[in-house]
Amino acid sequence: MATIKDVAARAGVSQSTVHYALNGKRSISESVRQRVIEVVAELDYTASALGQRMRAGRSHSIGLIAPQLPTWDASTMEMLISTNVTASAADHTLGIFMGQAPEQVVQLLRNQLVDGLILIETTHTDPRIEALRDTDHPFVLLGRTQNLEGLTSVDFDFEQAVFIALEHLVRLGHRRIGFIAPQQLETENWYFVQRGFERARAAYDFEPTCIFEGARLNVEDGFRATEKLLETTPDITAIFTAGHSHVGVMRALYGRKIRIPDDCSVIGITTAQVADWSIPKLTSVDIPLVHMSQTATKLLLRKLNGELVSEQILEPARLVTRESTAAPKRH
Amino acid sequence: MATIKDVAARAGVSQSTVHYALNGKRSISESVRQRVIEVVAELDYTASALGQRMRAGRSHSIGLIAPQLPTWDASTMEMLISTNVTASAADHTLGIFMGQAPEQVVQLLRNQLVDGLILIETTHTDPRIEALRDTDHPFVLLGRTQNLEGLTSVDFDFEQAVFIALEHLVRLGHRRIGFIAPQQLETENWYFVQRGFERARAAYDFEPTCIFEGARLNVEDGFRATEKLLETTPDITAIFTAGHSHVGVMRALYGRKIRIPDDCSVIGITTAQVADWSIPKLTSVDIPLVHMSQTATKLLLRKLNGELVSEQILEPARLVTRESTAAPKRH
DNA sequence: CTGTTAGCGCTTTCAT
DNA sequence: ATGAAAGCGCTAACAG
Numbered sequence: 001m002a003t004i005k006d007v008a009a010r011a012g013v014s015q016s017t018v019h020y021a022l023n024g025k026r027s028i029s030e031s032v033r034q035r036v037i038e039v040v041a042e043l044d045y046t047a048s049a050l051g052q053r054m055r056a057g058r059s060h061s062i063g064l065i066a067p068q069l070p071t072w073d074a075s076t077m078e079m080l081i082s083t084n085v086t087a088s089a090a091d092h093t094l095g096i097f098m099g100q101a102p103e104q105v106v107q108l109l110r111n112q113l114v115d116g117l118i119l120i121e122t123t124h125t126d127p128r129i130e131a132l133r134d135t136d137h138p139f140v141l142l143g144r145t146q147n148l149e150g151l152t153s154v155d156f157d158f159e160q161a162v163f164i165a166l167e168h169l170v171r172l173g174h175r176r177i178g179f180i181a182p183q184q185l186e187t188e189n190w191y192f193v194q195r196g197f198e199r200a201r202a203a204y205d206f207e208p209t210c211i212f213e214g215a216r217l218n219v220e221d222g223f224r225a226t227e228k229l230l231e232t233t234p235d236i237t238a239i240f241t242a243g244h245s246h247v248g249v250m251r252a253l254y255g256r257k258i259r260i261p262d263d264c265s266v267i268g269i270t271t272a273q274v275a276d277w278s279i280p281k282l283t284s285v286d287i288p289l290v291h292m293s294q295t296a297t298k299l300l301l302r303k304l305n306g307e308l309v310s311e312q313i314l315e316p317a318r319l320v321t322r323e324s325t326a327a328p329k330r331h
Numbered sequence: 332m333a334t335i336k337d338v339a340a341r342a343g344v345s346q347s348t349v350h351y352a353l354n355g356k357r358s359i360s361e362s363v364r365q366r367v368i369e370v371v372a373e374l375d376y377t378a379s380a381l382g383q384r385m386r387a388g389r390s391h392s393i394g395l396i397a398p399q400l401p402t403w404d405a406s407t408m409e410m411l412i413s414t415n416v417t418a419s420a421a422d423h424t425l426g427i428f429m430g431q432a433p434e435q436v437v438q439l440l441r442n443q444l445v446d447g448l449i450l451i452e453t454t455h456t457d458p459r460i461e462a463l464r465d466t467d468h469p470f471v472l473l474g475r476t477q478n479l480e481g482l483t484s485v486d487f488d489f490e491q492a493v494f495i496a497l498e499h500l501v502r503l504g505h506r507r508i509g510f511i512a513p514q515q516l517e518t519e520n521w522y523f524v525q526r527g528f529e530r531a532r533a534a535y536d537f538e539p540t541c542i543f544e545g546a547r548l549n550v551e552d553g554f555r556a557t558e559k560l561l562e563t564t565p566d567i568t569a570i571f572t573a574g575h576s577h578v579g580v581m582r583a584l585y586g587r588k589i590r591i592p593d594d595c596s597v598i599g600i601t602t603a604q605v606a607d608w609s610i611p612k613l614t615s616v617d618i619p620l621v622h623m624s625q626t627a628t629k630l631l632l633r634k635l636n637g638e639l640v641s642e643q644i645l646e647p648a649r650l651v652t653r654e655s656t657a658a659p660k661r662h
Numbered sequence: 663c664t665g666t667t668a669g670c671g672c673t674t675t676c677a678t
Numbered sequence: 679a680t681g682a683a684a685g686c687g688c689t690a691a692c693a694g
Contacts, residue, residue, distance in 0.1 A: 004673095016683095026679080046438065049390070049443055050671070051670075054381055054688095056673080074403075077408055084429070096415050097419070098419075110375075223610050247578065279582050334688085335689095336688095345665045345666070347665065347667095351663095351664090358663065378688075381686085382688035384688090385672095386689050387670085443671095
């Protein structure tokens with residue numbers, strides 16, 4: 001591989017001349033510029049990113065930190081792609097780091113493997129965050145934590161999401177509602193889900209049957225929870241759920257020949273892409289995960305440029321009515 | 332951030348002494364070693380990966396090249412995680428690059444952004460491969476292409492997979508079989524799927540109804556295909572499908588109150604994780620994608636270490652019987 | 663057992 | 679308008 005030195009030698013000019021001829025940061029006579037361009041083509045020269053990054057003292061890559069080997073689903077994928085695209089557009093590489101101990105996470109920054117971090121699946125008291133808090137390394141939360149003082153975060157308003165989902169069902173006329181949620185008590189989200197539920201309980205008159213199933217809401221969990229639900233309370237007219245689990249919920253309903261939404265409505269909290277995927281399409285409080293990931297990445301990139309960003313962004317919840325909810329049929 | 336220079340100065344020794352004290356590649360008196368360790372702790376020194384990589388002339392990262400913004404599903408995620416874990420274990424970062432033009436792909440290697448590449452979703456005549464063929468940059472295909480001469484690849488035996496899936500159905504006694512496949516005629520896989528189908532046709536006596544739906548097999552495509560299938564040939568007793576689409580297939584069957592496997596068997600080609608996810612669990616020719624990704628990554632890492640690897644690995648197809656297939660009921 | 667020095671490829675300051 | 683030289687942080691060859 002040809003280096004800038006080779007080009008300089010062959011063109012009979014200095015390294016800096018080659019550099020400036022290619023970058024236009026100072027004036028170069030047209031003849032010299034032409035000669036340089038020529039030699040660059042001849043030797044098939046490309047500036048080494050390694051050298052550039054070395055010189056700049058920045059690795060030009062950012063790390064996405066997941067606490068453990070994730071059972072990632074389609075929506076996590078959306079987040080990953082969005083983050084990657086945003087980082088790429090700003091000439092940054094995205095590295096994914098899973099299951100690292102908090103000290104290892106800090107180490108990534110200290111040895112300049114990455115310039116900054118995006119933390120996902122944050123918890124109420126997150127050891128990663130505590131480890132990073134005192135350092136002045138740039139990082140952004142995609143999620144929230146107990147004490148956001150001085151931190152930068154992007155999260156979805158889960159409390160409001162749960163509230164308006166239940167509100168939607170109540171306003172359609174539903175009174176007996178199945179509430180399916182995971183037992184991920186440690187996550188920060190769970191706290192807000194509970195709050196949203198309590199607020200809806202206080203504001204509206206309905207009878208929930210709560211089923212707590214699984215640590216994360218996947219298809220199987222949704223199925224099992226619905227089976228339990230229908231055993232306990234066969235007369236429910238609507239089911240609330242979240243994540244990817246509505247697929248399992250619908251499967252269980254189909255299996256018992258309960259039509260959606262005619263006999264039972266289903267409402268969820270998930271991304272538009274996942275909601276559109278189910279049959280019938282899921283009425284959902286859509287999490288704008290692509291947008292949120294993009295926002296988080298952009299905030300981090302601003303930090304990397306030396307801006308002092310300290311912003312807590314809470315993405316508002318909006319209901320999107322699709323095909324899975326309707327008024328309950330009167331007896 | 333403290334550098335090796337700082338440590339050397341503070342400890343009153345030379346840089347190389349610090350270096351060797353920390354790496355043990357040459358003998359150091361115990362007293363000096365202790366002193367160095369001490370200062371390292373004091374200054375909180377960590378070797379910069381940037382400097383190391385610069386010096387070594389290797390970026391220590393590998394690129395995963397997807398031809399376009401993918402509509403990735405759970406199985407792609409498995410591949411991604413497996414690749415990442417394997418690369419991490421060998422101290423390499425994984426970068427994901429999507430939708431790059433062939434020249435840009437080569438550029439990644441030329442400017443030393445990555446040391447090697449893993450290409451996924453390869454096609455019969457793949458411009459990325461043609462662009463890379465003449466260069467001596469290390470890369471590995473996760474998939475196949477028309478001319479594998481001199482290339483390194485890891486792929487699944489789709490031809491055999493289709494054959495044994497159909498064989499399984501025929502041996503159970505099925506004769507009227509729905510065959511659902513995507514119209515991804517350009518991919519290399521498709522070619523082998525066709526061959527497997529033809530071979531089964533030649534070997535066994537059954538009447539297929541073929542439905543070609545969608546460019547990639549997702550849930551919605553599977554649903555639509557099954558609806559078509561049941562309109563055309565309501566008396567089928569089994570359905571063959573692939574990818575993630577069996578979820579849609581099952582949904583359509585549920586909707587028509589057709590029981591699985593009692594009234595209709597469903598067989599697929601997908602990963603074990605995805606197969607276990609459905610209800611009932613899918614009988615499937617499992618693609619060992621995690622293992623394949625690991626193999627591909629390890630092959631690439633060997634190439635990066637200068638080994639001359641040129642291996643075409645074809646992972647054998649094995650059927651895993653789960654809950655979605657049974658003998659057809661006699662009339 | 664330890665120190666000196668060169669050099670990876672680049673950018674930028676300083677000098678002409 | 680151009681060149682010379684320094685230096686980012688590291689490793690390793692060479693020299694004691």
